[in-house]
Amino acid sequence: MNFDFSDDQKFLKEQARKFLSEQCPPAVMRAVLEGDQSYDEKLWKAIVEMGWTGTTIPESYGGLGLGHLELCVIAEELGRAIAPVPFSSSVYLATEALLLSGSEEQKQTYLPKLVTGDAIGTLAIAESAQQPLPKNIHLSADGGKLTGTKLGVPDGDIATFCVVAAKTGNDDSERSISLFLVDLTGPGVKRERVKSIDPSRSQATVIFDGAPADPLGAAGDGWQIAKEVLDRAAILTAFEQVGGADVCLDMAKTYAMERYAFGRLIGSYQAIKHKLADMYIHTELARSNAYYGAWALHTNAAELPTAAAGARVSATKASTYAAEENIQTHGGVGYTWEYDCQLFYKRARLLAANLGSARVWKDKLVSQLETRNAA
């Protein structure tokens, strides 16, 4: 039994933590939150220099050629640091989509630039407040040109290119969807940064009006590829969520060991102790589910969709619970702008929304279990 990261991977994690604690203290996130920048460019450049953007990209495309386990440990640290950078969009979504289904030419075009940060990628699926199902996707792709609007595109205002889900079939089946690569700096694209629940991570409405597009993967495969990309991103994001939950628990613990009420430390009251024990329990269960996801990602196991849904559901629970109860443990000051609790609260909610709600992932999970039961 070796259900753990290797010593090398743990070393990488330590390095990442050290790097981020120097380069990305909460003040960095706060500066983006309070300012009008979409992300912290200096931090992003430093991350690119560390090579993290090329973690899973083969060396032949200029990447580090490491595996997903290495990316998981980096993700956990980025989640701890609530880093205000487009890493998840560019690496978990766009890079994964290209690695999964890009043509050789597309890989050569995009991957080296993703490594160097000259390109920032993202993925655009949702078009409305409806669950992004094939029937709710209307963006068209006539003659290789896309027309339609995508909502809540993560880093949509700063990304240089985007993987876009478009309706290419005549019905509402999964086969009616295809993916396209679109240059967001080119013609036929308008984008507008929108208000984000976590202003340190920008989101945009992207309007395509006859934007030239290059098919990614075979026509009709779009939904399947998007699902696979989302599964992979869900596992990597779960590590970010676990990292954030860990910090919330630390913050709550530190405060409970400093704050006196009614003549004693609040950490000596069982109401607080049991709350913190529950934060720990949720976080550990989420970490274990995320580890299983990491294993599935690393081995490209048949269990990957189930592992991804499990990691996603568990991590979303842990991260939102920890962020909410961290504020609660702090009492009034936890709700002030000045304290950092709010930063994690906002990030936790953003991460809970970005790849689809826990409710939807639970539904997917049970569908997979039903299939397994029937088999």
Place this chain on the structure above:
Amino acid sequence: MDFNDTPEEAKFRADVKEWLAANAKPKSDGGVPKRRYETGKDEIAWAKEWQAKKADAGYAAITWPKELGGLGGTPMQSVIYNQEESNYEIPPGIFGIGLGMCIPTVMKHGSKDLNDRYVQKALRGEEIWCQLFSEPAGGSDVAGLRTKAEKQGDKWIVNGQKVWTTGAQFSDYGLLIARTDPDVPKHKGITAFIVDMKHPGVEVRPIKQASGDSGFNEVFFTDVEINDDHRLDEVGNGWKVSLTTLMNERMSIGGGGGGPSISELIDLAKTVELESGPAIQDGAVRERIADWYVQGQGLAYTRYRALTALSKGAIPGPENSIGKVVGAKRMQDMAAFGLDLLDMAGGAVGGEQADTIQTMQNIYLSAPGLRIAGGTDEILRNIIAERVLGLPGDIRVDKEVAFKELPTGK
């Protein structure tokens, strides 16, 4: 990252498999091991015979040194043995408490004479042990115990009552903690002893639980004599002794509790027709099934992480309390949910779903016990908060007060 044995573990597993194949019968399908309390004379004889065989092969106490009859092995090898043994028809595990908790305590706190007298006989299954800690007035608060041991010459005279004692009805010896000095604060006035369970002053009565089963006993002591040479450690050091026992209890990496399986719940939800269609299509039903699945998997993978640490030589710590604190409540909730799915039929055993209803009811009725035994949900959360997270202990009103001055609520 993988789920494989190391080469050394694989070799050990192969040896164990070979030995088991030669010495035991593989489990037939659906073979449910009998519970301890369903242990009659035949089972005890079978258990003793099996234990002697294991002792000869060194498997009776894998982690003990060879000179004590063990294998000098690792905790991971112990886990591997248990994994493999669970595939075989084996007798009820009536030696677990003795070898897992009582005897390690005797080894650490007992005289050489006591070790010579008791260790090997326990190891070979010739004598069975039970643990006599909990009392009616001291469950979570074990140190509040009131069973008295009073010194008379070379002997101690014990009077009082223990409760929730597993296996007392067939045990030969018990590890007892009793109050020897009521004039000092409660943790300081306790002493540990080995008590002969066949003494005429010992009376064992089964407890009928809320589920109707009887898994445990009450044990009454009336003028039971114990020779002073059967005392463990110094007079007044009983609390320290009991911590050794409890630490050994926690060494075991707890499972996640039983309960209906996710497949059973899914199958049931498929058969139940709601107004809107099969229950399995209901969003609320799906959400809850997913939650339990994720919780169950989280527990299983947490166990894998603990086994990995164990395999690398780490000692399991209080973080393993998660298994029980989550598992027991989960089992209760899943059974309640299953009964809810059955709607009006859930309360009575009958009709085409009679077996399922019976199973869910049994699980629901046994779950409260699991949330209490071996540390209540509340105590386990305290343990996580204090020993894992390092939060302060509760403010204690009983620490500096003589035991006899403590309020008792009566």
